[in-house]
Amino acid sequence: MARHIYSCPLRWSDMDAFGHVNNVVFLRYLEEARIDFMFRLAPGDGSPSFSGGSVVARHEIDYVRPLVHRHEPVTIESWVTKIGAASLTIAYEIKDPDVTYVRASTVVVPFDLEAQRPRRITAEERGFLEEYVDDGMTSAA
Numbered sequence: 362m363a364r365h366i367y368s369c370p371l372r373w374s375d376m377d378a379f380g381h382v383n384n385v386v387f388l389r390y391l392e393e394a395r396i397d398f399m400f401r402l403a404p405g406d407g408s409p410s411f412s413g414g415s416v417v418a419r420h421e422i423d424y425v426r427p428l429v430h431r432h433e434p435v436t437i438e439s440w441v442t443k444i445g446a447a448s449l450t451i452a453y454e455i456k457d458p459d460v461t462y463v464r465a466s467t468v469v470v471p472f473d474l475e476a477q478r479p480r481r482i483t484a485e486e487r488g489f490l491e492e493y494v495d496d497g498m499t500s501a502a
Contacts, residue, residue, distance in 0.1 A: 363440070364438045382429070382430065395469070411486060414473070417470075421466045425462055426460060435462070437455050439493070444487060448470045451469060452495065
């Protein structure tokens, strides 16, 4: 199973009054990793894959340990756990080599911005996503 690796910088403003990264900020970290995965790494030069838009249908987050501000970035590993006809689920771990801070998942729905409605996952998108599928995942057509 391949994983997308994103190095996420921590910002001073990410901390809350208790001196650790605020729970809401973790959603921003997941967004940064997801955008890097889906858009910057989309297949082919000039490929329209994922460029038409997408919406988040669901987030699930387990906060495992507090993360305090430091100058070194944190690593976000992302992979695909489910590919449906018109949605996909991305799983994440926000971590250092020896510590996991967050485990999360996001259901993403490709969206046709012009028609203002969800759309199906294209064959090109499915091929790209399947490279990052968790070993136990089955793809629905």
